[in-house]
Amino acid sequence: MAETVTPKPDSPExxxxxxxxxxxxxxxxxxxxxxxxxxLARVEGEGGMHVRVRGNRVxxxxxxxxxxxxxxxxxxxxxxxxxxPDITAxxxxxxxxxxxxxxxxxxxxxxxxxxxxxxxxLRRLLYCGEWIESHALHIYLLHAPDFLGYESAIHMAADFPxxxxxxxxxxxxxxxxxxxxxxxxxxxxxxxVGGFYKAPSRSDARAMIGRLEWARDASIETLRLVAxxxxxxxxxxxxxxxxxxxxxxxxxxxxxxxxxxxxxxISEFDRHFFEEHVEHSNALHGRRRHGGAYFVGPMARYNxxxxxxxxxxxxxxxxxxxxxxxxxxxxxxxxxxxEMLYACEEALRILDGYEPPxxxxxxxxxxxxxxxxxxxxPRGILYHRYRIGADGSVLDATIVPPTSQNQPTIEEDLxxxxxxxxxxxxxxxxxxxxQAIRNYDPCISCATHFLDLHLEEVE
Amino acid sequence: xxxxxxxLLILALGNPDRGDDDLGAAVARRLRGRLSPGVELRELPGxxxxxxxxxxxxxxxxxxxxxxxxxxxxTVRRFDVADGPxxxxxxSLSSHGFGLAEAVEIGRALGRLPERLRxxxxxxxxxxxxxxxxxxxxxxxxxxxxxxxxxxxxS
Numbered sequence: 318m319a320e321t322v323t324p325k326p327d328s329p330e331x332x333x334x335x336x337x338x339x340x341x342x343x344x345x346x347x348x349x350x351x352x353x354x355x356x357l358a359r360v361e362g363e364g365g366m367h368v369r370v371r372g373n374r375v376x377x378x379x380x381x382x383x384x385x386x387x388x389x390x391x392x393x394x395x396x397x398x399x400x401x402p403d404i405t406a407x408x409x410x411x412x413x414x415x416x417x418x419x420x421x422x423x424x425x426x427x428x429x430x431x432x433x434x435x436x437x438x439l440r441r442l443l444y445c446g447e448w449i450e451s452h453a454l455h456i457y458l459l460h461a462p463d464f465l466g467y468e469s470a471i472h473m474a475a476d477f478p479x480x481x482x483x484x485x486x487x488x489x490x491x492x493x494x495x496x497x498x499x500x501x502x503x504x505x506x507x508x509x510v511g512g513f514y515k516a517p518s519r520s521d522a523r524a525m526i527g528r529l530e531w532a533r534d535a536s537i538e539t540l541r542l543v544a545x546x547x548x549x550x551x552x553x554x555x556x557x558x559x560x561x562x563x564x565x566x567x568x569x570x571x572x573x574x575x576x577x578x579x580x581x582x583i584s585e586f587d588r589h590f591f592e593e594h595v596e597h598s599n600a601l602h603g604r605r606r607h608g609g610a611y612f613v614g615p616m617a618r619y620n621x622x623x624x625x626x627x628x629x630x631x632x633x634x635x636x637x638x639x640x641x642x643x644x645x646x647x648x649x650x651x652x653x654x655x656e657m658l659y660a661c662e663e664a665l666r667i668l669d670g671y672e673p674p675x676x677x678x679x680x681x682x683x684x685x686x687x688x689x690x691x692x693x694x695p696r697g698i699l700y701h702r703y704r705i706g707a708d709g710s711v712l713d714a715t716i717v718p719p720t721s722q723n724q725p726t727i728e729e730d731l732x733x734x735x736x737x738x739x740x741x742x743x744x745x746x747x748x749x750x751x752q753a754i755r756n757y758d759p760c761i762s763c764a765t766h767f768l769d770l771h772l773e774e775v776e
Numbered sequence: 777x778x779x780x781x782x783x784l785l786i787l788a789l790g791n792p793d794r795g796d797d798d799l800g801a802a803v804a805r806r807l808r809g810r811l812s813p814g815v816e817l818r819e820l821p822g823x824x825x826x827x828x829x830x831x832x833x834x835x836x837x838x839x840x841x842x843x844x845x846x847x848x849x850x851t852v853r854r855f856d857v858a859d860g861p862x863x864x865x866x867x868s869l870s871s872h873g874f875g876l877a878e879a880v881e882i883g884r885a886l887g888r889l890p891e892r893l894r895x896x897x898x899x900x901x902x903x904x905x906x907x908x909x910x911x912x913x914x915x916x917x918x919x920x921x922x923x924x925x926x927x928x929x930x931s
Contacts, residue, residue, distance in 0.1 A: 407793065410821060454825075458874055471878055474885035481882060488825045503821050 366754065368735055375735050378728040379595075393714040398424045398683055398705045399510050405701070405716065406504045409760060411454070414447040414499065415694030416716075417508040418569055419701040424510045426584075427688025427705050430681045435674035436512040437569070438667045443498040443505070444568040444692070445664035449532060450491025450502070451695035452615075452657040455758045456539060457484030460650050463752040464546040480542065483535050487657070490532040494664060497525055512678030522671040529665050536658035537633060543650050544637035549749060551734055552644040555726065556609060557617035560693055566625045566659055567618060569692045574621055575611065583691040586700050592717060603722030610725035613697025614757060615652045616643055630659045646730060646756040653758070683709030694719050696758050720759045727757055783814045784928065785834050785890075789822035789841040789876060795907035796849070796900025799842040799917055802909055806921035812929050824879035828888055835891040840920070841876055842900040842913070849901035850912030852920060857884070857893040896920065 369377040389408055393401060401420045406413035418440060425432060432440070457480055458470040467473040474481045492502035497517050499505025507513050558579070560571030574580045579589060590611075592601035605611055623631065623641045634655045635641075643652055683705060690701040697719030704712040734753050738746055786807070788800035804819050811817060820826050822841065831837045843853065855862060861884075862877045876895070883889040898920065901910040909917065 410791070410823070454874065458824075458878075469878070470874070471881040471885070474882045478886050482886060485825050485828060485882075489829065492825075502826075503823070 366731070366750070368731060368750070370735065370739070373736065373739055375732045378731045378735075380724050380728050390714045390716055393703075393711045396711050398427070398703070398709045398711060399681075401703065401711065401714075402508050402510060403504075403506070406508075408716075408718075410503055411451055412447060412694045412696070412699075412760060413504045414443050414495070414508075415692055415699045416701075417505065418444065418692040419690035419694075419699045419716075420703070421508065421510050421690065422569065422692065423688035423690030423701045423703050424705070425681060425688065426690065427686040427703060428510075428681050428684055429686075430511060430679060432512055432679055435516070435672070436678070438671075439498055439513060439516065439674075441565075441568050442664055442667045443495065443508070445660040445667070446491045446494030446498065448491070448660040448695050449494065449657055449664075450488045451758075452653045452660070453484050453487035453491060453539075455695075455755075456543065456650055456653050456657065457481065457487075459758070460653075460752075460755050461543070461546075463748070463755060464543075464548075464650070483538065487532055487535050487539075490528050493528060494525060497521055509678055511681040512674075512676075514677060516673045516677040517671075519671060519673060522668050526665065526668050529661055529668065533658065533661035533665065536654065536661050540633055540637045540651070540654040540658060543654050546650070548645060548647040549734075549738075549752075550645070551647060551730075551737070551753075553730065553733055555612040555617075555644065556605065557620045558611045558613050558698065558722075559617040559621045560691065560698060561621055562625065564625070566622050566663070567693050573691065573698070576617075576620060583700070584689045586689065586691060586717075587702070587715075590700075590717070590722075592721065601717075601721055602724050603717060604725060610729055611722065612646075612726045613719050613722050614649070615656050615695075615697075616646065616649050617697060618693060619643060619652045619655065626655075626659055627662055630655060630662060633658055646753070649756045649758075683707065696720060696760055697722060718760065720757070723757045723759065727754055727759065730756070783816060783836070785831065785837045786811075786815060786817045786924075787827065787830055787837060787839045788817065788819045789827075789839060791821055793905060795902045795904045796842050796845075796898075796909055796913045797903050798909055799898050799900065799913055800840050802914065802917040803840050803921050803924075806917065807924060810925060815928055822875050824874045824876070824882060827876060827879035828883055831883075831890045831893070832888065837890045837893050839876065839893070839895045841895065841897055842903075843897035844899070845901050845903075846899060849899055849910055850916040851899040852916055853897045853899070855895040855897070857889060857895065862895065 367377070367379040368375060389405060393404060396404065401424060402417040405416035405420045408416050461480070462469055462473050465473060465477070470481060495502040495505055498507065498513070500507035500514075507515060555576070557576040559574065560567035560583075561574040562571035572580055573583050573586060573589070581589060589606055590603060591606060592603050595602050603611070619634075620642045623634075626634070637651055637655070639648065639651055639655065643649075685705065685707040687702065687704045691698050693699075699719055700715075700717040702715040706712055730753050731750055735746065735750065738749065741749070788804035790797040790800035792798040792801040801819055804817055807817055818830060820830060827839075857880055862880055880889070880893070898913060898916045900913055
């Protein structure tokens with residue numbers, strides 16, 4: 318049984334902390350440390366990480382990222398507003414729906430159109446598919462190996478075939494849902510401003526119900542499995558930011574709220590958040606206007622919207638040992654599993670009694686204006702802002718992906734974690750640093766590559 | 777649909793918008809419509825789960841993919857999965873850390889490999905978004921496609 322899997326003896330959580338540091342050694346009272354991981358595996362995309370330690374202090378943490386969405390913003394200018402969902406979907410192979418949804422909502426706001434009823438439900442259904450496939454991948458194949466003491470899912474597969482099979486099947490269900498609503502599972506082609514090109518038939522939709530029921534049960538198994546992992550003790554004070562809707566757990570709509578009391582419409586995003594360029598990274602860093610870091614993604618959504626989860630999902634979360642607020646990012650794997658369960662439940666709710674809409678889309682006529690879109694990608698809020706001309710051409714575009722926003726928080730986590738855990742042997746500390754980065758399921762470039770981890774101690 | 781599971785399935789992998797990662801699609805463009813009826817050709821982005829699904833129930837599969845740059849662009853390398861594990865770095869081009877090498881090794885662990893699985897990897901030079909194939913890789917795609925048509929009896 319999957320649940321009998323136990324961490325290997327050499328896993329980071331079960332090892333005995335050791336004092337001293339290898340390689341660079343100790344010189345008088347100033348410790349010297351140089352930890353490097355040439356390629357950080359099991360993240361979406363690639364980037365670089367450099368941690369410099371002097372004595373017992375982390376002097377500097379740098380997350381180096383190359384981020385393509387900047388190019389997209391430039392070449393969107395001059396394109397028709399109707400092309401933007403398909404162009405921006407290309408930014409990411411794992412969360413294309415998020416890009417499509419944020420851009421559609423932004424364009425519809427600019428054009429003064431609201432999409433409701435069954436079309437709105439279908440958008441939520443599409444998002445369920447993306448959350449299921451993205452969360453299943455990260456929970457089992459990218460993050461679980463950290464907790465179970467395996468170098469990768471490949472190494473895990475031999476000892477834990479049931480879990481890997483379950484992950485692949487869950488991901489497949491997510492992909493099938495994307496295909497049902499989006500036309501295909503990678504870079505869906507059925508989404509348009511105003512709705513869809515074609516709505517799924519009733520029979521095709523109903524055929525998914527059995528699959529989703531299996532996925533719901535598999536998500537419950539997943540939750541029980543990850544609830545039994547050992548979690549490093551680590552909590553910080555964060556400002557969580559997510560959408561919040563009056564009636565539902567957020568996918569497409571809501572106000573921007575934070576655990577520090579922010580509560581504004583998404584059109585005010587730019588008044589409260591900004592991106593800054595830092596010397597060490599091509600990627601912009603998202604910050605609050607007052608300068609603080611903030612935290613987006615499953616833990617933020619959960620903490621700010623626990624009361625919007627159905628009672629059955631709330632009960633499953635509490636049974637898994639979560640409280641209504643989670644402050645240890647290493648527990649994000651449990652929260653992600655709660656959200657996968659929610660996505661299955663929500664998909665079943667929508668599929669149950671689904672009738673195709675009278676028309677697959679509402680008419681959208683361009684007009685001069687500005688539109689904002691902010692939706693909940695698997696990794697957190699994805700903000701789009703567009704200005705379009707009367708002829709529907711894009712005049713300027715801003716895209717703020719979730720991982721951009723989480724970068725300062727990831728760096729702060731690493732700083733605090735390393736300072737608290739300098740007693741660990743070097744390889745274990747590096748392992749847990751990587752695990753700490755993976756807590757955020759970073760989609761580092763949404764297409765491009767390279768994350769090396771360097772932990773260097775200066776003398 | 778395949779004529780029978782024993783027919784050859786060619787899987788051409790990669791992201792056509794990412795420079796030399798277009799290699800799979802570039803070979804596929806040269807093969808499409810010219811292969812004998814017993815050969816099925818499919819293009820895939822290269823995610824491990826999609827690969828495991830694509831070769832499920834198949835006996836003979838040939839995967840064509842670009843491999844990471846290591847100084848010899850256009851070099852063609854062939855692997856038979858039965859010979860042992862793949863060099864993970866060479867084939868780990870998936871942007872999501874879960875690509876061909878993972879599919880092969882997870883497939884091996886789970887007993888989900890075709891009876892015969894061969895991989896042809898062409899070393900790339902640049903994978904920058906929006907760039908075309910580099911000349912060495914374009915030339916390798918041409919040679920590889922011609923060789924496959926010879927080998928497989930296409931037109």
